[in-house]
Amino acid sequence: MTAPLLDVQDLRTHFFNEDGVTRAVDGLSFAVAAQETVGIVGESGCGKTVTALSILQLLPPRLGRIVGGRILFEGTDLTKLSEGQLRAVRGNRIGMIFQEPMTSLNPVLSIGHQIAEAVRIHKGASASAARARARDMLELVKIPDAKRRLDDYPHQFSGGMRQRVMIAMALACDPKMLIADEPTTALDVTIQAQVLKLMLELKAKTGAAIVLITHDLGVVAETCQRVVVMYAGRKVEEAPVAQLFARPAHPYTRGLLASIARGKAGARARRLKEIPGMVPSLREPIRGCAFAPRCRFAVDACRQEQPRLTPVAGTPVHQAACLRVAEVLAS
Amino acid sequence: MLAFIIRRLLSTLLVMGLVGVFIFLLLHLSPGDPAAIIAGDNATPTQIEAIRTSLGLNDPLHLQFGRWAVRVLSGDLGISIFSNVPVATLIAQRVWPTLSLAFTTIVLAVLLAVAAGVLAAWKAGSFLDRLVMILSVVGFSVPVFVVGYLLIYVFAITLRWLPVQGYTPLAEGLWPWARHLILPSLALGLAYVALIARITRTAMLDVLAEDYMRTARAKGVATGPMLFKHALKSAGVPIVTVVGIGIALLIGGVVITETVFNLPGIGRLVVDAISKRDYPIIQGVILLFSGVYVIINLLVDLSYTLLDPRIRY
């Protein structure tokens, strides 16, 4: 079996401020193969964005830090790299796009400049070569009238178009992997679909792997091949998409799926089911399973020790961190 | 855009007009009889009357203002009471030392202050940051002449590295010209540096917290371009604003600095005029300096469109 493109092993990222320590990511492991699309899903505060930031070490400098684990990308441990070495990876071998297209582009620099900059820095291209490449990228992301738009500024673009510019910028240097942190959350629903479709097309063209961070299971269903479900900084389930939706093995995943409206033609209108209780505070170490307080399958053993990931239904590709998988699957 | 420029120009003219009115009124609204005061304590009634006539103080107010306004607009800033030389001529004779001082001060101050502010914001919370903040409060509190004499005492008298005072025209060489201006520029510019550094730091802190800085970092941009291309340009508007507004500090300080360092500029002209109560000179210089200040701030406003493409008039 070939080595994965990205191999996150037991990642721990903590935030430090005057009030204490927040364990945002608490022992997360997952892998992404070349050209694969993996979704990381969970509610706000579960640590998925922090995971994304940790890969490229974009955490706020004095507040957050990786305190344990390894992040292997093409065999190199990113956590051991110096800032200079990391700069060679960012935007070059790994591209990243963020959630807020309205504020993620520099308002005083033209978008052509911002795209070309990545090419100039990493490929040593001349200004004109970089500009040509920027134009090609704009055409790739389907921005009309690309040549003229190179000199326009972000405020002259709509939200959806700005996100396309971000994608163009992230892919300008042909990275092996793209990390997308909630790329469509801030967009209108119709634009969401367009941008996702674009991302998939580009992936097919460029052969990049995608790590897609989202809280929206619908997005996951449409775009991802595999899914990692996170809760309170930990991975609770991982499976190929179809299996996750067909046979969710972790109570939290079940809760998530039950809480979205499944509109099938002719289906009875069902009440949205919420998951009772609240996410635990990440300030104190959590004993046992993080989901136990809210779980209807929980038993005493669940509260003693953190459950380890075990294969579900005998297949290693589907894992869940739950002691009561059998009961969950049966219900 | 053109409409905006025209509107601003009109507004500027209005402000200059008001400045003219104020200065004109000053002569007439101050307590006491201006002619008598200008004439001095030992003047005879005849002398006082002579001054009153020469200043046209016996005519109706609006007539005086009208005459005065017309003269000013045609470049005639009056005649010095004591030397009988036109004020405009006196100013022209002394403009170069003042201009040199202003130039070196602004260049030095802006470079120093922006660098300090950027550094302080980048290393916010560190010892360097606190040092910059403390130095900026101190710099803003010490008066220009105290700084001046301190610099002279240390660098000119004790260490003998630089001249104590005086001015050498540029025509006589770049280094002689420059070395006479180093200490004066530092003294004059200290408060200015303090002000600009503070605002730069605040503006940079705001910008560095923005999402697009994270995007730049995610692209692999190095620290230098991050700070100076991505961040500083974004922070440009408030910084340039304070550079313009702070010129008022410089204008006021020029008078003091030229006195301390014995530079034969317009500032010294005013100081000499004070002791002799040569009001036309004082009046003429105020008009000139106010005009310069207003024009500089107009240019600052116009520069905003260059800095921030979102600002379009």
Next chain:
Amino acid sequence: MTVAAAEITNMPRRSGLWHFVRRNPTLVGGSIVLILVALAALAAPLIAGDPIAAKPANRLRPPSHLNWLGTDQLGRDVWARTVYGARISLVVGLAVATIAMAIGLLVGLLAGFSRTVESVVMRLMDGLMAIPAILLAIAFVSLSKASVSIVVAAIALPEIPRVVRLVRSVVLSVREQPFVEAAVASGTRLPKILSRHILPATVPPLIVQATYVAASAILIEAALSFLGAGTPPEIPTWGNMIASSRVYLGLAPWTIFGPGLALALIVLAVNLVGDGLRDRLDPRIARRM
């Protein structure tokens, strides 16, 4: 930093004088210095010697136990003159701040409430602000008989526009608040709206601004004295002390740096008080600074 070391428990905010001092070092430090200087100035006849008595035989003596800051070119005690000089600086600073605040408040309130007043007044303020403060003060003083009141008026005049602007912007922003609109809608009369809502909102920024005005006033007064455009020369002020001893900079630096450092100290103290007050009264800015 190990994870264990970073596991700090939540520290409750404790009250009490000591913790107030720790959280507001600039405010406390500046205030202490100011109070000491003010006390010294008030008690001048008791703690300082005679500022005017000239003993030519004693001229230009360096600091000693007899003359704590030495003597000047006329044999006068520099320490005594420095302490007495504090009086003028403090009086001018206080007077200018009070007058500028009072007039600025009045004009600013009017401008905030009446559109016509606003358009006229703000233009006037723009015009006034275009004239560099020192030059305006110089012009004003040179046209009148020199006295402390004239100097105060001369310095207060250019400080007024900034106060007017501040008050007007506070009035405008308070007026738009929902609770003020509600008060107006329910028939509350203007004076009550003023005293209940508007004036209290103006107080914090005005206090902060007052300190900066005072600091600026002290600096301008010193500059005016230095240039010979200030208070009558018989009264010792730090500015005219420095001016008259200029030529002795090399021989007797204490004659210049005694008053010079006193000036710097007092202005620094006032500025620190201003910064400290601003940090306390305007938490938005405090978080960033």
